[in-house]
Amino acid sequence: MSDKFELVDSDGVGFTEDPLALVPGTKPPKPRPRLRAALATVSRIFGYRIEGTALGWVSVGAGAAFAGLMLMRLFYGGAIGLSDQGDGQRLTCGMGLRAGNPYNTPVDDLVYTTYFDHRWYGEDCPWNTYGQAYNSSQLYLLQLAEWLTPLLRLPGVMDLRALGVLCAVVLGLLAGLLFAWTPGSLVGKAFVVSGVWLVVADASFAGYFVSPYSDTGAILGVLALMVASLAMWRAQRVHWWHVAAIGLIALFTATTKTQAVTFAVVAAGLMLCRRVGDPASLGQYPLQGRWFGIGAVGALLASVGQYLRTQPARFAELNQYNAVFVEMLPHSPHPDQDLARLGLDPSLVSGVGSRINSPNSVTELPGYQGFLDKTSMWDLLSQVYLHEPTRLLSMMGRGLVGMSKLRADYIYSYPWYSGRPDTQEWRVSVFYHFWRMMFGALPLLIVALTLVACVLFIAVLRVCPDQQDKSIGATGLFLAVAAIAQFWAVNLSDGASDLIKHLMLTNLTVGLVLVLGVYSTVVLRSSVIRERGVPK
Structure with a gap:
């Protein structure tokens, strides 16, 4: 492998060592000012692709820069995170840990980063599942943070700032791979990685990296699936480890929280879309080269099914109660008929709008x-929605309004020692302001732009002959389908209950879709230029 830059521009057209060299058969160009000539030279140089060892070193630099900027984003000027509304406590109490807040004080207005050993009793751990353990792959990240805490000389048994450092390192690794595997020129690669950074580092998402929420692992999992998809689709020959990597990452992502299981279902299609083995030796038999993928998908779905079965029964009851009494019945023109269709006692209509622990909860009524x-x-x-499909449209409208808000205004950012309770930080909010400007007044535009991006992704798959270019279309399409599936999983389960927070993962995935959607136009243009042989 050579350490030198290969002089091939982003459209695959070869040039001499002088980017301004005369193309044979053309007239000599008119003299240009030195500044314009220098700018033209720079633009040509930045259009070159780099290969081999040079690409590796630049990718390492891009990953290091991504991680360093994320560390600055989380800690420069004071650490930020997310206050715990209760979802984090169900994980940390299972580890025998308690937040370092003073006794009998709330933890939902300030971030308490330091956790100490604590012995929990009975139904207190966690309170919302009556003492039944809540399983999540996020626990692996919290255990690593617990191990890192003394190494970083942080106080307590576990400090969430150690989790922030760990997440920044993982994000840097993913960014380096994303830079290396994104097709195109230096500028194109930098555009994609920079766009991902602006999404992940935005005030709407960054706080999760210094929080006990299971959403932290889900964010890392979605980004890892994006990178793994690029790796598999850009390969001329798919190996078994491409499929295995996607399966393992999908398993981790799907088991962070129950609503994220949709990523395993969508990833199953991704694992089967290409055949394993040498394309020259694979015949026309459709299952040839897919047996490993079929086995891996079966193992993935079986593991996710087991994960759902081992969740606390009380947690499943909370979700189903919210789906009926918080989402379905309050927005129904005839709630008593809905209950009858489900085979439930119409007297339960008294619980419309209630939560499972509300004074007017119906859990104690005989009809329950x-x-x-x-x-x-x-x-x-x-039994209900397919009989009246228009209600799904109204549900979609409520979900889109929730997405347009992007960030829940009741989860706060600053640690207890900052003296800033009930405060959200906005140090990096470019994506937030873009999102609110685009979708705040017209949430339906989210659907329109997502569909436009899907059309562009399909065009890349159909038009671009280069396998590396196709990886952008396939990965973007995978993320778009995953975002749609996640949207409906949230709305059909908890629905209106904590809707803005639960749609966070959908918003993040749509943000990644928009970044790849913009870049797909560059990929299409470059591919057309290469096919026509038109010099830049």
């Missing part, structure tokens, strides 16, 4: 018996 057996997501779809 059998509620869990009759209100699965499939029951709600088949």
